[in-house]
Amino acid sequence: MTRIGLLGGSFNPAHRGHRRISTFALAALGLDEIWWMVSPGNPLKDGATDMAPLAARLASAQKMARGLPIRATAIERTLGTRYTVDTLAALRRRYPKAEFIWLMGADNLDQFQRWRAWRSIARIVPIAVIARPGYDGAARASPAMGWLRRFVHPVSQKQEWTHWRPPALVLLRFRPDQTSATRLRQADPHWHRAFDRSAPRDGVTRRPFPPKD
Secondary structure, three states, rough: EEEEEEEEEEOOOHHHHHHHHHHHHHHHHOOOEEEEEOOOOOOOOOOOOOOOOOHHHHHHHHHHOOOOOOEEHHHHHHHHHOOEEEEEHHHHHHHOOOEEEEEHHHHHOOOHOOOHHHHHHHOOOEEEEEEOOOOHHHHHOOHHHHHHHHHHHOOHHHHHHHHHHOOOOEEEEOOOOOHHHHHHHHOOOHHHHHOOOOOOOOOOOOOEEEOOO
């Protein structure tokens, strides 16, 4: 069974913070690889005016992941899913020989209760929450954590996650990178133009993007 970490996000743009959190998770959890799930559209960010085209964000993620066992993918476009709960269910059906664990920063745990069917997400795959400056206190006090707290596993058992029965949660700490996609966009609002001529191939499906009919 291949041990795969799933890191979802807009990757608008991908940056060294994504790379550092992934290299940490690879070692900490004993992963074979990580899939960067480049979202076609974040339901919690609907109406955002600074979201770059999906092809540019995918190309940005592929460039940042170069040299690591990380696959940047826009597989949600192929699956036709919009919400994480549906994506995870589809991935489990499509890749029955893979063991998946969902990776999220503490900022996402802080708002996890806003995700559609968040309890169902926790029942599908184990979750690893990785510290993020300024969010740890709020994340631990969040409504979602109030429910998830009973399912927390000791950090000392973190590499045994494939034996856990979801819901299962582990809280990981490391010295995170301070890079912010928001600040990168503020510094260069047109960053995506560097990828205008990119023709990325999806890291998981291997299909060209945008997909050709």
